[in-house]
Amino acid sequence: MSKVLIVEDEIAIADLEKDYLELSGFEVEIENDGIVGLKRALEEEFDMFILDLMLPGVDGFEICRQIREEKNTPILMVSAKKDDIDKIRGLGLGADDYITKPFSPSEMVARVKAHLARYERLIASNTPENDMVEIRGIRIDKTARRVWINGEEKQFTTKEFDLLTFLAENPNHVFTKEELFREIWDMESVGDIATVTVHIKKIREKIEMNTNKPQYIETIWGVGYRFKV
Numbered sequence: 001m002s003k004v005l006i007v008e009d010e011i012a013i014a015d016l017e018k019d020y021l022e023l024s025g026f027e028v029e030i031e032n033d034g035i036v037g038l039k040r041a042l043e044e045e046f047d048m049f050i051l052d053l054m055l056p057g058v059d060g061f062e063i064c065r066q067i068r069e070e071k072n073t074p075i076l077m078v079s080a081k082k083d084d085i086d087k088i089r090g091l092g093l094g095a096d097d098y099i100t101k102p103f104s105p106s107e108m109v110a111r112v113k114a115h116l117a118r119y120e121r122l123i124a125s126n127t128p129e130n131d132m133v134e135i136r137g138i139r140i141d142k143t144a145r146r147v148w149i150n151g152e153e154k155q156f157t158t159k160e161f162d163l164l165t166f167l168a169e170n171p172n173h174v175f176t177k178e179e180l181f182r183e184i185w186d187m188e189s190v191g192d193i194a195t196v197t198v199h200i201k202k203i204r205e206k207i208e209m210n211t212n213k214p215q216y217i218e219t220i221w222g223v224g225y226r227f228k229v
Protein backbone atom coordinates (compact mmCIF):
# COMPACT_ATOMS: atom_id res chain seq x y z
CA MET A 1 0.00 0.00 0.00
CA SER A 2 1.40 3.41 -0.92
CA LYS A 3 2.08 5.69 2.01
CA VAL A 4 1.48 9.44 1.75
CA LEU A 5 2.66 12.14 4.14
CA ILE A 6 0.55 15.29 4.27
CA VAL A 7 2.15 18.33 5.88
CA GLU A 8 -0.67 20.81 6.35
CA ASP A 9 -1.54 23.11 9.25
CA GLU A 10 -5.21 23.56 8.38
CA ILE A 11 -6.70 20.55 10.11
CA ALA A 12 -9.91 20.51 8.05
CA ILE A 13 -8.01 20.47 4.75
CA ALA A 14 -5.56 17.83 5.97
CA ASP A 15 -8.47 15.63 7.08
CA LEU A 16 -10.29 16.08 3.79
CA GLU A 17 -7.16 15.08 1.83
CA LYS A 18 -6.62 12.11 4.13
CA ASP A 19 -10.23 10.88 3.78
CA TYR A 20 -10.16 10.99 -0.01
CA LEU A 21 -6.76 9.32 -0.25
CA GLU A 22 -7.75 6.59 2.19
CA LEU A 23 -10.89 5.92 0.16
CA SER A 24 -8.57 5.33 -2.80
CA GLY A 25 -6.56 2.81 -0.82
CA PHE A 26 -3.65 4.95 0.37
CA GLU A 27 -2.14 4.88 3.82
CA VAL A 28 -1.98 8.49 5.03
CA GLU A 29 -0.14 10.29 7.82
CA ILE A 30 -0.61 13.95 8.72
CA GLU A 31 1.75 16.43 10.33
CA ASN A 32 0.52 19.94 11.12
CA ASP A 33 3.90 21.40 11.92
CA GLY A 34 6.67 22.11 9.40
CA ILE A 35 9.57 21.08 11.62
CA VAL A 36 8.08 17.70 12.54
CA GLY A 37 6.85 17.18 8.96
CA LEU A 38 10.32 17.82 7.55
CA LYS A 39 11.96 15.50 10.07
CA ARG A 40 9.56 12.66 9.26
CA ALA A 41 9.85 13.27 5.51
CA LEU A 42 13.62 12.88 5.70
CA GLU A 43 13.79 10.02 8.17
CA GLU A 44 10.85 7.82 7.21
CA GLU A 45 9.85 6.03 4.04
CA PHE A 46 6.92 7.57 2.17
CA ASP A 47 5.82 7.11 -1.44
CA MET A 48 4.47 10.65 -1.88
CA PHE A 49 4.49 14.00 -0.09
CA ILE A 50 1.72 16.60 -0.11
CA LEU A 51 3.11 19.84 1.25
CA ASP A 52 1.24 22.98 2.15
CA LEU A 53 3.26 26.09 1.47
CA MET A 54 2.58 28.23 4.53
CA LEU A 55 3.35 26.22 7.63
CA PRO A 56 4.47 26.94 11.17
CA GLY A 57 8.11 26.12 11.83
CA VAL A 58 9.53 25.42 8.38
CA ASP A 59 7.61 26.39 5.24
CA GLY A 60 6.77 24.13 2.30
CA PHE A 61 9.49 25.69 0.11
CA GLU A 62 12.19 24.61 2.53
CA ILE A 63 10.69 21.17 3.14
CA CYS A 64 10.51 20.57 -0.61
CA ARG A 65 14.09 21.72 -1.12
CA GLN A 66 15.44 19.50 1.67
CA ILE A 67 13.48 16.42 0.55
CA ARG A 68 14.87 16.85 -2.95
CA GLU A 69 18.43 16.89 -1.66
CA GLU A 70 17.83 13.40 -0.29
CA LYS A 71 15.04 11.70 -2.23
CA ASN A 72 13.22 11.50 -5.57
CA THR A 73 9.83 10.78 -3.98
CA PRO A 74 7.03 12.69 -5.77
CA ILE A 75 6.01 15.98 -4.15
CA LEU A 76 2.68 17.77 -4.63
CA MET A 77 2.72 21.36 -3.39
CA VAL A 78 -0.49 22.96 -2.15
CA SER A 79 -0.97 26.69 -1.90
CA ALA A 80 -3.73 29.19 -1.23
CA LYS A 81 -2.29 31.62 -3.73
CA LYS A 82 -1.74 31.16 -7.44
CA ASP A 83 1.19 33.62 -7.17
CA ASP A 84 2.96 31.32 -4.76
CA ILE A 85 2.77 28.50 -7.25
CA ASP A 86 4.42 30.65 -9.89
CA LYS A 87 7.08 31.44 -7.31
CA ILE A 88 7.71 27.76 -6.54
CA ARG A 89 8.02 26.97 -10.22
CA GLY A 90 10.46 29.84 -10.58
CA LEU A 91 12.58 28.59 -7.71
CA GLY A 92 12.96 25.17 -9.31
CA LEU A 93 12.74 23.34 -6.00
CA GLY A 94 11.94 20.08 -7.69
CA ALA A 95 8.26 19.70 -6.80
CA ASP A 96 6.44 17.42 -9.23
CA ASP A 97 3.10 19.19 -9.19
CA TYR A 98 1.19 22.15 -7.75
CA ILE A 99 -2.40 22.63 -6.77
CA THR A 100 -4.24 25.73 -5.47
CA LYS A 101 -6.78 25.88 -2.68
CA PRO A 102 -9.66 25.38 -2.88
CA PHE A 103 -9.21 22.27 -4.98
CA SER A 104 -11.42 19.35 -5.85
CA PRO A 105 -10.36 16.43 -3.65
CA SER A 106 -10.94 13.94 -6.46
CA GLU A 107 -8.62 15.91 -8.70
CA MET A 108 -6.00 15.90 -5.95
CA VAL A 109 -6.35 12.10 -5.68
CA ALA A 110 -6.06 11.73 -9.47
CA ARG A 111 -2.83 13.72 -9.45
CA VAL A 112 -1.38 11.73 -6.56
CA LYS A 113 -2.17 8.51 -8.42
CA ALA A 114 -0.62 9.78 -11.64
CA HIS A 115 2.62 10.83 -9.93
CA LEU A 116 2.90 7.58 -8.02
CA ALA A 117 2.37 5.54 -11.16
CA ARG A 118 5.01 7.54 -13.01
CA TYR A 119 7.45 7.21 -10.10
CA GLU A 120 6.88 3.45 -9.84
CA ARG A 121 7.57 3.07 -13.57
CA LEU A 122 10.75 5.07 -13.12
CA ILE A 123 11.92 2.86 -10.25
CA ALA A 124 11.03 -0.32 -12.16
CA SER A 125 12.97 0.81 -15.23
CA ASN A 126 16.03 1.56 -13.10
CA THR A 127 16.09 -1.81 -11.39
CA PRO A 128 18.50 -4.01 -13.28
CA GLU A 129 16.96 -7.33 -14.14
CA ASN A 130 18.93 -10.50 -14.61
CA ASP A 131 19.47 -11.41 -18.23
CA MET A 132 17.39 -14.57 -18.75
CA VAL A 133 17.03 -17.09 -21.56
CA GLU A 134 13.93 -19.28 -21.32
CA ILE A 135 13.07 -22.11 -23.70
CA ARG A 136 10.68 -24.99 -23.04
CA GLY A 137 11.40 -25.75 -19.41
CA ILE A 138 14.99 -24.51 -19.50
CA ARG A 139 15.75 -21.27 -17.67
CA ILE A 140 19.20 -19.79 -17.95
CA ASP A 141 20.13 -16.84 -15.78
CA LYS A 142 23.04 -15.34 -17.69
CA THR A 143 23.77 -12.78 -14.98
CA ALA A 144 24.03 -15.28 -12.14
CA ARG A 145 25.21 -18.13 -14.46
CA ARG A 146 22.60 -20.53 -13.08
CA VAL A 147 20.43 -23.04 -14.94
CA TRP A 148 17.10 -24.65 -14.05
CA ILE A 149 15.62 -27.61 -15.88
CA ASN A 150 11.87 -27.85 -15.24
CA GLY A 151 12.34 -25.86 -12.05
CA GLU A 152 15.26 -27.90 -10.76
CA GLU A 153 18.66 -26.26 -10.62
CA LYS A 154 21.52 -28.11 -12.32
CA GLN A 155 25.25 -27.47 -12.09
CA PHE A 156 27.25 -26.79 -15.22
CA THR A 157 30.96 -26.20 -15.73
CA THR A 158 31.97 -22.88 -17.27
CA LYS A 159 32.30 -24.23 -20.80
CA GLU A 160 29.16 -26.35 -20.55
CA PHE A 161 27.27 -23.26 -19.42
CA ASP A 162 28.71 -21.14 -22.24
CA LEU A 163 27.93 -23.77 -24.85
CA LEU A 164 24.37 -24.39 -23.64
CA THR A 165 23.67 -20.65 -23.43
CA PHE A 166 25.10 -20.00 -26.89
CA LEU A 167 22.97 -22.74 -28.46
CA ALA A 168 19.83 -21.71 -26.55
CA GLU A 169 20.29 -18.10 -27.60
CA ASN A 170 20.55 -19.12 -31.24
CA PRO A 171 17.77 -21.67 -31.53
CA ASN A 172 17.10 -23.53 -34.78
CA HIS A 173 20.49 -22.56 -36.12
CA VAL A 174 22.77 -25.45 -37.06
CA PHE A 175 26.35 -24.92 -35.92
CA THR A 176 29.29 -27.09 -36.96
CA LYS A 177 31.57 -28.42 -34.25
CA GLU A 178 34.30 -26.12 -35.60
CA GLU A 179 32.03 -23.10 -35.25
CA LEU A 180 31.09 -24.05 -31.71
CA PHE A 181 34.70 -24.68 -30.78
CA ARG A 182 35.73 -21.27 -32.09
CA GLU A 183 32.81 -19.60 -30.35
CA ILE A 184 33.23 -21.12 -26.88
CA TRP A 185 36.91 -21.92 -26.58
CA ASP A 186 39.35 -19.15 -27.25
CA MET A 187 41.66 -19.30 -30.23
CA GLU A 188 44.77 -20.25 -28.28
CA SER A 189 43.11 -23.05 -26.43
CA VAL A 190 44.51 -26.50 -27.07
CA GLY A 191 42.01 -29.09 -27.96
CA ASP A 192 40.04 -30.16 -30.91
CA ILE A 193 36.50 -30.39 -32.01
CA ALA A 194 36.08 -33.65 -30.09
CA THR A 195 35.93 -31.40 -27.00
CA VAL A 196 32.63 -30.07 -28.35
CA THR A 197 31.21 -33.58 -28.64
CA VAL A 198 32.23 -34.38 -25.06
CA HIS A 199 30.63 -31.21 -23.74
CA ILE A 200 27.41 -31.75 -25.69
CA LYS A 201 27.21 -35.23 -24.16
CA LYS A 202 27.63 -33.83 -20.64
CA ILE A 203 25.06 -31.10 -21.21
CA ARG A 204 22.56 -33.64 -22.54
CA GLU A 205 22.99 -35.78 -19.44
CA LYS A 206 21.83 -32.78 -17.41
CA ILE A 207 19.04 -31.42 -19.56
CA GLU A 208 17.56 -34.35 -21.46
CA MET A 209 15.07 -36.88 -20.10
CA ASN A 210 16.43 -39.46 -22.55
CA THR A 211 19.88 -38.75 -23.99
CA ASN A 212 19.22 -41.19 -26.84
CA LYS A 213 16.29 -39.06 -27.97
CA PRO A 214 17.38 -35.48 -27.27
CA GLN A 215 14.54 -32.97 -27.08
CA TYR A 216 16.75 -29.91 -26.89
CA ILE A 217 20.11 -30.26 -28.55
CA GLU A 218 19.71 -32.16 -31.76
CA THR A 219 22.55 -33.79 -33.70
CA ILE A 220 22.50 -33.00 -37.39
CA TRP A 221 24.53 -35.87 -38.77
CA GLY A 222 27.56 -34.85 -40.74
CA VAL A 223 26.98 -31.16 -39.90
CA GLY A 224 26.79 -30.34 -36.22
CA TYR A 225 24.23 -29.39 -33.61
CA ARG A 226 21.17 -27.29 -33.24
CA PHE A 227 19.01 -26.23 -30.32
CA LYS A 228 15.41 -27.12 -31.18
CA VAL A 229 12.59 -24.78 -30.22
Ligand code: CA
Nearest residue numbers: 009052054055
Ligand atom coordinates in the same frame (compact mmCIF):
# COMPACT_ATOMS: atom_id res chain seq x y z
CA1 CA B 1 -0.96 26.71 5.70
